[in-house]
Amino acid sequence: MSTAPLPPAGDWIRGISIKQPWATAILTGAKTIENRPRPWRPGWLLLHAGIQIDRRALRLPMVARTIRGRELPTGAVIGVARLTGCHQDPDGSPPCTEFAQPGAWHLELVDVQALALPIPARGQLGPWRPTEDLIDQVLRQLPHLRP
Helix, strand or coil: CCCCCCCCCCCCEEEEEEEECHHHHHHHCCCCEEEECCCCCCEEEEEEEEEEECCCHHHCHHHHHHHCCCCCCCCEEEEEEEEEEEECCCCCCCCCCCCCCCCCEEEEEEEEEEEEEEEECCCCCCCECCCHHHHHHHHHHCCCCCC
16 A cells, blocks of 8 residues: 555545435446536546435436435435546437436446445535545545545
8 A cells, every 4th residue: 555645635536416316326336427518537536415316316216226225315425436437428329328318428437435434525516626634534434545
């Protein structure tokens, strides 16, 4: 393990706020993409469950079977993931996953790791820079995580 100091907050990791139940669907590994209006740069992401719950999504069979029996924390960082790339499905082609929205950019998420304890935090629209304190709290739960 490296003992080199980490770069300043936000230089190696960003936050992404996602409504529930979509954030939990990512943590389960079933949802491997996140739909966004524009592409994002690759790198590590804090998965922040937003305050709002997409109640309509709770009635979708693919979501219900994915989140069954799981808690849906809100207003907290609940995990991390590595964004490896972004793509759009070509017009007329089938969606890359059942979670893909036509016309959206699909952020490709791998190395998803759930936190044992959600960390209360404020998110925002678009990629956001976490504070050093928030990163420290995440690293206490995931000490092996490094840029």
